[in-house]
Amino acid sequence: MTLTWILLVLSGIICTETKFPIHVESGLDGCTDSDGDKIFVLDGEEIGHVDFTIKKFVMTLPDFADQFGYLDGTYEQAVAKQQTCKENLQTIMQEYKNPVVAEAPPMSSIYPRDEVKVGTGNTLICYIAGFYPPRLTVSWTKNNKNVTQGVSSSQIRVNVNDFSFNQFFTLKFTPQEGDMYTCTVEHQALEGPMTREFDVEVSEPSLGPSVFCGVGLTLGLLGVATGTLFLVKGNQCN
Numbered sequence: 001m002t003l004t005w006i007l008l009v010l011s012g013i014i015c016t017e018t019k020f021p022i023h024v025e026s027g028l029d030g031c032t033d034s035d036g037d038k039i040f041v042l043d044g045e046e047i048g049h050v051d052f053t054i055k056k057f058v059m060t061l062p063d064f065a066d067q068f069g070y071l072d073g074t075y076e077q078a079v080a081k082q083q084t085c086k087e088n089l090q091t092i093m094q095e096y097k098n099p100v101v102a103e104a105p106p107m108s109s110i111y112p113r114d115e116v117k118v119g120t121g122n123t124l125i126c127y128i129a130g131f132y133p134p135r136l137t138v139s140w141t142k143n144n145k146n147v148t149q150g151v152s153s154s155q156i157r158v159n160v161n162d163f164s165f166n167q168f169f170t171l172k173f174t175p176q177e178g179d180m181y182t183c184t185v186e187h188q189a190l191e192g193p194m195t196r197e198f199d200v201e202v203s204e205p206s207l208g209p210s211v212f213c214g215v216g217l218t219l220g221l222l223g224v225a226t227g228t229l230f231l232v233k234g235n236q237c238n
Helices: 074-095 208-237
Strands: 006-014 023-031 036-042 045-051 056-059 107-112 122-131 137-142 145-147 151-153 165-173 180-186 194-199
Touching: 023 074, 036 074, 045 074, 056 074, 107 180, 107 194, 122 137, 122 180, 137 165, 165 180
Parallel strands: none
Antiparallel strands: 006 023, 023 036, 036 045, 045 056, 107 122, 122 165, 137 145, 137 180, 151 165, 180 194
16 A cells, blocks of 8 residues: 655744744644654654544653643644645545655664663663654564564654654563564565564673782782881891
């Protein structure tokens, strides 16, 4: 099925006088034939988005930032714009007879959320970035066996610089020495599935620092003893 994604961008410049920095706030509405997105961006960074699953507007500013909210009705306005977006999308697809869609292959990485400790619950994160169109499939394995329990994904996010997409996929796991996990991504811009591996490896404590400190302490004591000996001999000579 041909997929087309369209975006409506509304931007505003916030400034007072030229001696102060200029900040740009943008609102982006995007849709496909089956889903959509609405985010608010300040200076290229997301500050909030509409979650169409829980049916509310969600601020995504970090805790240390000055929190603020948008006017009531933001979610309802986003729903109305989604309807308009989908109608425009159908018109464009019919007019241009399902044009070929640009493609960008995803990049991915896999890493644990916390320091890995054998037997302690943790979360593996598979971060996928820079892909277009905004549809892909992600699967997990543990020791070459498919895993479906403890799997979740974030809402897809738009890169405002190039309108490609990012998404996080997570797997809750309890690491054991020697386990191997994989995150495999399938996307129409890839020639084949792309897999990233994570091996559970717990390094043994290094003896280097202890040996170094022990040798240093011994040499230090020998130096003190030698100095004391010469001091005594010197006093005897006097």
